[in-house]
Structure formats: C-alpha cells, structure tokens
Amino acid sequence: MGWAKRGISPHARAAYLAKVGRIVHPGSDVSVRDVSAQAGPVAGKAERHHIPTMAILKIARMGHPVLSRVAEPVADPRAPEVRALVASMVETMIDANGAGLAAPQVYVPRRVVIFQAPPERMPEGVGEEEAFDHTAALTVLINPEIEILTSEIQMGWEGCLSVPGLRGLVPRYADIVYRGFGLDGQPIERRAKGFHARVVQHECDHLDGILYPQRMTDLRDLIFESEARHRM
Ligand code: NI
Numbered sequence: 406m407g408w409a410k411r412g413i414s415p416h417a418r419a420a421y422l423a424k425v426g427r428i429v430h431p432g433s434d435v436s437v438r439d440v441s442a443q444a445g446p447v448a449g450k451a452e453r454h455h456i457p458t459m460a461i462l463k464i465a466r467m468g469h470p471v472l473s474r475v476a477e478p479v480a481d482p483r484a485p486e487v488r489a490l491v492a493s494m495v496e497t498m499i500d501a502n503g504a505g506l507a508a509p510q511v512y513v514p515r516r517v518v519i520f521q522a523p524p525e526r527m528p529e530g531v532g533e534e535e536a537f538d539h540t541a542a543l544t545v546l547i548n549p550e551i552e553i554l555t556s557e558i559q560m561g562w563e564g565c566l567s568v569p570g571l572r573g574l575v576p577r578y579a580d581i582v583y584r585g586f587g588l589d590g591q592p593i594e595r596r597a598k599g600f601h602a603r604v605v606q607h608e609c610d611h612l613d614g615i616l617y618p619q620r621m622t623d624l625r626d627l628i629f630e631s632e633a634r635h636r637m
Pocket of ligand 1: 564565566
C-alpha cells in the first residue's frame with residue numbers, strides 16, 4: 406500500500422522519513438562524483454601521482470563459482486577499501502549500462518550492492534505520491550536485508566551483466582522494504598515498489614549466489630536480447 410492510500414499527509418510523511426533516518430531521496434544516495442571524491446586517503450595519494458584508484462572491473466559471468474556462493478557481511482561499511490570498491494563498481498555499472506551491480510559480480514564476495522531505479526522505468530499511471538516508492542537515484546547498500554510486504558508477484562523482464570545477451574521473464578515481489586547501510590555507516594531504510602523493488606531483489610539475490618534464471622518459472626521466457634523485439 407502506498408503513502409497516498411494510507412492517507413498520510415506530506416507533512417506527516419516528512420516527519421516519518423526524518424524519524425526513520427536517511428530515507429529521503431537523495432540523502433542516502435551517492436553520486437559518482439561523491440564516491441570518487443571521497444575515495445579516502447588512498448584516493449588522495451593517487452591524486453598526487455595522477456593515478457585514479459577507481460577502475461572499470463571485469464564482470465564475472467554465469468558459471469564462475471563467485472556467483473554461486475553466499476557473500477560475507479561487511480564488517481565496517483565506512484572502511485576506505487569499501488569506498489574504493491564501490492567507486493569502481495559505479496564506474497563498471499555505468500560503463501556496462503546496467504541498472505545494478507553486486508560485489509560478487511566483480512569477484513568480491515562481500516554483501517555490497519549498487520542500483521538505480523530511474524523514473525523512465527516507472528509504469529504509466531503511477532501517482533505522484535506513489536512515484537516516490539518506484540524510483541531511486543544511484544544507491545549504495547551494504548549488508549542489505551529485504552522485508553516482503555505483499556504476496557503480490559509481478560512478472561517482469563530482467564537482464565544481468567553476468568548473463569550477457571539474454572533476457573528473462575522473472576517473478577518478483579511487488580512491494581518491499583529494504584534496509585542496510587550507506588558508505589557513511591548510516592542506516593538506510595526504504596519502501597520499494599515495481600522496478601525499484603525488482604532491481605533490489607535481483608541485486609540482493611546475487612549476495613546469496615542466485616542468478617535470475619534460477620528464479621524463473623518458465624524457461625520458454627529466457628530469450629536472446631536480439632530476439633526480444635518479438636516478445637517485449
Ligand atoms: Ni545481475
């Protein structure tokens with residue numbers, strides 16, 4: 406159920422958001438520039454030598470064991486090496502034109518994901534109030550947890566940078582709350598619906614060694630991108 410349906414006024418909602426913490430977009434979001442600029446002492450050193458610490462990383466593909474194992478929690482989300490990892494993950498995701506990326510996809514078996522849910526992915530007819538839950542600017546989520554709020558399942562097409570060239574129709578919960586920590590160590594808690602809920606479930610699955618084809622209920626809906634025009 407959305408904010409509007411619950412009859413919460415914008416004022417009450419703002420108060421709630423202030424109470425639960427850094428939910429408000431884009432408070433807990435991190436831009437590429439932020440991540441790059443704050444890459445810590447390592448970055449400072451690199452700047453002096455004109456060598457950037459971030460890099461476009463190789464992406465593991467389906468079949469590599471790092472994608473099948475359960476990733477380990479991050480002990481300190483504020484650690485400089487976590488910040489450096491995330492900076493490279495952001496570069497890698499943008500370069501590959503992805504909507505999300507999980508650390509195991511770049512061979513780092515730790516519980517770190519990044520994702521974004523742009524307004525363009527929102528279905529038509531979503532009201533202004535509910536739109537908040539359907540979108541997310543670039544977000545870094547460390548040690549994430551998902552709470553499912555509905556039994557409603559939505560089918561939607563997904564791709565994965567670790568499963569290049571393919572698309573699949575995947576069932577996901579339509580309405581969730583996710584919790585975790587940002588690079589500043591502050592807790593993040595957000596409601597997510599639609600594509601926003603989908604991308605978070607997809608990325609968090611990576612942390613448990615699950616790829617989207619393993620969530621599919623009908624493998625006739627696993628297709629090549631180049632044939633997608635026949636289906637989508
Ligand atoms: Ni993926």
